[in-house]
Amino acid sequence: MTMLKSTYNPLLLFLFLLCTSNGFSQNDKQKQLETRRIELRREIQKINELRAENKSKEKSQLSLIEDFNYKISVLSNLIKVTNQQANLLTREINSNQRKISNLREELATLKEDYAAMLVKSYKSKNQQSRIMFLLSSNNFKQAYKRLQYIKQYSDHQKKQGEIIKIKTIELQERNSNLLKQQEEKKSLIAENRVVQKSLEGERRQHEVLMKSIQKNLTTYASQIKKKQREADRIEKEIDRIIKAAILASNKKAGTGKTTSSTSFALTPEEKVLNTNFVSNKGKLPWPVEKGFVRLGYGTQPHPINKSLTIKSNGVRIATEKGAKVMAVFNGEVSEILKMKNVNPIVMIRHGNYLTLYRNLSQVYVKKGEKVSTKQVIGEVFTNPSNGETILSFTISKGTSTENPASWIYKM
DSSP states (O other): OOOOOOOOOHHHHHHHHHHHHHHHHHHHHHHHHHHHHHHHHHHHHHHHHHHHHTTTSOOOHHHHHHHHHHHHHHHHHHHHHHHHHHHHHHHHHHHHHHHHHHHHHHHHHHHHHHHHHHHHHHHHHHHOOHHHHHHTOSSHHHHHHHHHHHHHHHHHHHHHHHHHHHHHHHHHHHHHHHHHHHHHHHHHHHHHHHHHHHHHHHHHHHHHHHHHHHTTHHHHHHHHHHHHHHHHHHHHHHHHHHHHHHHHHHHHHTOOOOTTOOSOOOOHHHHHHHHHHHHTTTTBOOSSSSOEEEEOSEEEEOSSOTTSEEEESSEEEEEOTTOEEEOSSSEEEEEEEOOTTSOOEEEEEETTEEEEEESEEEEOOOTTOEEOTTOEEEEEOBOTTTOOEEEEEEEEETTEEEOGGGTBTTO
16 A cells, blocks of 8 residues: 655745745735825825915915926826836736636645545445455554555545635635725726826916916026025025034034034034934924925926026925924024024034024024924914915035935925
């Protein structure tokens, strides 16, 4: 008698693990996309809320263009993310359908084998009893082997039955998941149609506005250049103050560093603060409770006149009227800048890093005061003519500015 043997196939195990890990990675990707989709939808909601809040105010055409540009960008990203989700779902659906087809074939084969096994077992019982099968053995060793075979055959039957049961449940679950995936895909496609319609509407309004602006492009160009000169003046003054603060810290520490030094001399306490600030990169809270980034960091084409560029050393955050400004991390108020025709600016030092909060109507802190994370330090100024409430926010390491989006959580 040949005893039944269980075999171990390393290749099959590897393929199983590969398929399983691939399934997990697809699920992770889908979760990431869903998280991003929810974030973008919230962003659109914030834009719409702030638009509705300032609807009665007459905004400048530049502000309107910036609003359109930002919302168009967010809507485009939402469509892109939703399409990625739908495409991933399509791949998952196709993969699931193949697995269901293979599972059905496998189940059919298992049931055939099981049926044949039952028939064989029944015939064996009719031809001779198990006792006679054992008693007909030539010796005790053969009888023992036959007994083991009977037990093993019986166990194998039970296992086959269990496998069929498990595979049937798996097939039912996969069918259920397939229906769910198909519904999710339908929902995403329907949502994308709505977003696409909204995007087309925003683009049409943007085009109409741009056409009216093009007629007076020369006038706008001179206004843009004037604003950039004013921005450059403020940036130079901020740079001068930072350099003066660095020099003062180096003199106090007796480092002997010259005026060309770009970093602060740090006390042991400031070194700890600096390390903590760096370790929280990408996790810092927003400086306002509600808002969205209207203008990003870096040199970029002007939204109206593409031949001109905007150099932004920070980000401009559109927020609600009366919005409170919060410190993004523990630190010390290094300076409160008050310049001609410029709303107050609060500068907070975090070791060798600085955060600047510009365009405030009220300031609640004083120079030299220690502040903590999320402490309210002032209120954002609201332009009475257009109802806009814009906070300009900058992060710098010594005299070098850095992209706040790399530091602030989900900016």
